[in-house]
Amino acid sequence: MINTIILSYVTFGYFGAFILYLLMMVMGRATFGRLASLLSVVGLGAQSLAIILRWVESYQLGIGHAPFSNLYESLIFFSWTITLLYLIVEWRTKNRTLGVFVMPLAFLAMAYASFSPNIASRIQPLIPALKSNWLITHVITCFFAYAAFGISFGLSLMYFLKLVDNEKRNNTFLKLIPRKGILDDLNYQMVAIGFLMLTLGIITGSVWAYSAWGRYWGWDPKETWSLITWFIYAAVLHSRMVRGWTGKKIAIMSIIGFFCVLITYFGVNYLAGLHSYATT
Amino acid sequence: MAKSTSKTKSNSVWRFFSSVKLTIVLLIILAITSILGTIIPQMPQRESVEFARGLSPGMFKLFSFINLFDMYHSLWFRLIIGCLALNLIICSIDRFPATLKQFRFRPGADRNKPFQDLPLNQTFFVEGNVEDTANQVARFIKGRYKKIKRKHAGDRYYFLSEKGKYSRFGVYLVHLSVLIIVIGGLIGSFFGFDGYINIVEGEQIDAIKLRKQTTPLKLGFEVRCDKFTVDFYENGAPREYRSELSFFVNGKEVEKENLLVNHPIKFRGITFYQSSYGKTPGNKVRLKIVRHANEHESIGMEAEQGNSFPLPGKEGQFQVLKVDANLRGMMGPAALISIHAEQGDETRFWIFQNWETLQNRFPKQMLQSPMLNSSAFKPYTFYLEGLESKFYTGLQVNRDPGVSLVWIGSFLMIGGFFVTFFMSHRRIWVRVSNAKRGSTISIAGTSNKDPVGLERELAHLSINLNGYLNKRK
Numbered sequence: 001m002i003n004t005i006i007l008s009y010v011t012f013g014y015f016g017a018f019i020l021y022l023l024m025m026v027m028g029r030a031t032f033g034r035l036a037s038l039l040s041v042v043g044l045g046a047q048s049l050a051i052i053l054r055w056v057e058s059y060q061l062g063i064g065h066a067p068f069s070n071l072y073e074s075l076i077f078f079s080w081t082i083t084l085l086y087l088i089v090e091w092r093t094k095n096r097t098l099g100v101f102v103m104p105l106a107f108l109a110m111a112y113a114s115f116s117p118n119i120a121s122r123i124q125p126l127i128p129a130l131k132s133n134w135l136i137t138h139v140i141t142c143f144f145a146y147a148a149f150g151i152s153f154g155l156s157l158m159y160f161l162k163l164v165d166n167e168k169r170n171n172t173f174l175k176l177i178p179r180k181g182i183l184d185d186l187n188y189q190m191v192a193i194g195f196l197m198l199t200l201g202i203i204t205g206s207v208w209a210y211s212a213w214g215r216y217w218g219w220d221p222k223e224t225w226s227l228i229t230w231f232i233y234a235a236v237l238h239s240r241m242v243r244g245w246t247g248k249k250i251a252i253m254s255i256i257g258f259f260c261v262l263i264t265y266f267g268v269n270y271l272a273g274l275h276s277y278a279t280t
Numbered sequence: 281m282a283k284s285t286s287k288t289k290s291n292s293v294w295r296f297f298s299s300v301k302l303t304i305v306l307l308i309i310l311a312i313t314s315i316l317g318t319i320i321p322q323m324p325q326r327e328s329v330e331f332a333r334g335l336s337p338g339m340f341k342l343f344s345f346i347n348l349f350d351m352y353h354s355l356w357f358r359l360i361i362g363c364l365a366l367n368l369i370i371c372s373i374d375r376f377p378a379t380l381k382q383f384r385f386r387p388g389a390d391r392n393k394p395f396q397d398l399p400l401n402q403t404f405f406v407e408g409n410v411e412d413t414a415n416q417v418a419r420f421i422k423g424r425y426k427k428i429k430r431k432h433a434g435d436r437y438y439f440l441s442e443k444g445k446y447s448r449f450g451v452y453l454v455h456l457s458v459l460i461i462v463i464g465g466l467i468g469s470f471f472g473f474d475g476y477i478n479i480v481e482g483e484q485i486d487a488i489k490l491r492k493q494t495t496p497l498k499l500g501f502e503v504r505c506d507k508f509t510v511d512f513y514e515n516g517a518p519r520e521y522r523s524e525l526s527f528f529v530n531g532k533e534v535e536k537e538n539l540l541v542n543h544p545i546k547f548r549g550i551t552f553y554q555s556s557y558g559k560t561p562g563n564k565v566r567l568k569i570v571r572h573a574n575e576h577e578s579i580g581m582e583a584e585q586g587n588s589f590p591l592p593g594k595e596g597q598f599q600v601l602k603v604d605a606n607l608r609g610m611m612g613p614a615a616l617i618s619i620h621a622e623q624g625d626e627t628r629f630w631i632f633q634n635w636e637t638l639q640n641r642f643p644k645q646m647l648q649s650p651m652l653n654s655s656a657f658k659p660y661t662f663y664l665e666g667l668e669s670k671f672y673t674g675l676q677v678n679r680d681p682g683v684s685l686v687w688i689g690s691f692l693m694i695g696g697f698f699v700t701f702f703m704s705h706r707r708i709w710v711r712v713s714n715a716k717r718g719s720t721i722s723i724a725g726t727s728n729k730d731p732v733g734l735e736r737e738l739a740h741l742s743i744n745l746n747g748y749l750n751k752r753k
């Protein structure tokens with residue numbers, strides 16, 4: 001299958017992009033940054049092509065469906081959304097430093113999908129419960145939410161690094177990180193986009209659950225963890241209204257929020273429930 | 281939302297529930313307590329019973345007392361949600377008057393305060409007389425903004441336009457939608473039900489079983505499963521389940537529909553979902569009857585339960601009394617045969633499909649009962665070749681009168697997010713003032729949020745207006 005071959009090259013491409021972003025930060029040379037962006041864009045293009053090929057291939061196998069149906073495909077899509085969103089942010093802010101913190105997420109997702117022995121890369125047919133257009137919107141919105149929260153996580157790490165930066169410490173890496181105020185603003189924007197997308201994801205998931213199982217909410221562990229994540233980010237949004245809650249508290253909560261995202265995504269496969277990819 | 285007005289209200293309960301700090305604390309408490317229920321398996325699941333068995337009696341008592349086996353439906357969990365709702369209501373009531381004031385506030389167009397400390401790119405010089413320039417500015421602005429206020433004071437002309445003032449209510453929309461969803465959930469849990477039923481192909485039911493009660497619930501109509509089919513992919517995974525259902529009211533058929541996974545059927549406010557399926561023995565069996573006479577005579581036949589058939593040698597009649605898919609839970613498919621001879625008593629015995637394996641598995645003595653002797657009626661031996669099996673379809677049957685509120689709330693919430701996150705209430709002022717051999721144009725603005733977006737808009741407006749005015753010259 002050609003799509004999996006392309007995807008394994010993309011994995012290395014994203015790793016290369018990460019290394020180049022890192023070199024840019026450590027050596028303070030913009031050329032590396034430009035190369036890193038180029039490599040990320042090419043990687044994203046190749047990945048998009050691979051996803052489309054996979055989609056087409058599933059139709060050729062006679063079991064056609066959008067490529068978002070098992071853990072392998074979801075990891076690929078997660079990596080795609082986070083790279084896309086990151087490149088948009090890079091282009092809008094004209095700043096590449098975030099790449100060092102975000103590209104590893106894209107790379108790790110790809111690496112996990114490609115190299116973990118427990119994850120099948122074969123195209124599998126859809127069981128009846130997964131045959132729903134709501135599933136497609138559900139997956140797309142959820143993964144854009146995860147990507148936005150992933151970027152917010154990266155920004156929060158940068159915030160903490162920037163805290164230890166000062167005049168005396170002449171560190172290129174820390175100098176290149178934008179001001180705390182900018183990081184905090186951008187973090188808020190990412191949380192807002194993520195929150196909107198997560199809400200959409202939860203709603204489309206509810207509509208799907210309602211048509212498949214007859215209830216829109218069943219306190220299944222994955223549903224519950226998505227709600228926990230939602231509570232945490234709602235708290236993040238509201239902490240901006242409380243005077244005295246500085247960027248540090250918000251950064252901590254964003255990091256906790258992203259751990260909740262990871263549990264919602266992976267941890268829940270080890271708890272019982274309808275969503276675990278292994279059993280459905 | 282606007283600033284709190286609670287300084288005027290000294291009631292401490294009110295102040296407590298109008299604080300955003302409380303909101304954050306409640307949200308975090310909800311997050312932490314919700315985790316418990318994902319670690320402790322919750323009640324309808326099988327794992328829950330196993331988990332409970334592993335606990336010491338003391339722990340078990342404690343866990344049951346605080347409802348940890350069904351915590352999301354417990355009183356304390358609902359109380360936390362109730363507190364959040366109260367927090368939300370009081371906070372909104374508290375802040376609404378101030379928002380309304382800001383919404384209604386109409387600043388004069390001839391204010392100079394917004395023009396203090398303008399960035400350099402937002403003032404520029406245009407040649408020509410003030411009045412002409414002002415008219416051109418008016419024409420330009422009209423093309424871009426609605427509702428423009430104009431004012432002429434001394435040798436200065438002012439223009440004020442406002443947009444997005446309704447966006448101040450977006451937050452209230454979001455918060456209202458949270459309440460609507462909570463209310464929808466409550467209505468569902470008080471006035472809805474959650475049940476299931478298995479219907480064998482060809483049979484009909486008029487009641488279902490409820491998950492939380494033992495008495496069945498009468499539907500008020502009948503449902504028949506005409507046919508159930510399942511088909512598979514090549515790798516053996518199921519592709520589609522399909523139940524063909526007919527609905528009857530007072531014995532008259534009113535609707536016929538196919539039920540698929542993900543495509544529920546709604547009938548008289550009650551929704552049916554395809555949820556499982558299985559097989560049960562039907563009422564037909566395949567028999568082989570051997571007559572040990574001079575010549576062994578063997579015939580195969582299909583017999584329906586309850587009907588009488590003549591024996592091949594006309595010695596009497598026989599009947600299949602009972603069919604069991606797995607007798608006593610371990611003996612496999614079996615049928616109870618009853619024979620009435622022309623003269624004499626009835627003879628009854630069980631016959632088994634897996635007789636050979638039974639003989640190997642059980643001690644000889646156990647199988648010597650006359651009830652298990654398939655040759656009890658001479659000169660015949662009966663063999664069970666197979667049972668006809670029938671599908672039954674497993675349906676989930678629900679009623680949830682709150683669900684439309686939940687969807688309405690969800691819809692409003694998304695709309696509210698767009699308004700709060702992507703819109704803001706902006707006021708843009710343009711001032712044209714007399715200068716030596718021309719006029720000075722200044723552009724200023726205020727916004728309730730998103731200062732970066734406002735800056736971008738003002739910069740844009742300056743460039744375009746500058747271009748427009750200078751091209752005309």
Ligand code: HEM
Pocket residue numbers: 234237238240241281282297298299300303364365367368369371372451454455458697700701
């Ligand atoms: C789960 C329930 C809640 C959700 C989903 C929610 C959602 C939101 C959202 C999306 C915003 C806009 C944030 C922004 O513009 O950055 C907001 C703002 C706000 N919320 Fe909530 N909220 C909830 C509960 C509450 C409660 C219980 C209170 C009660 C005090 C509250 C008070 C506020 C206030 C004061 C604002 C500030 C509005 C402003 O001036 O910009 N929220 N909320």
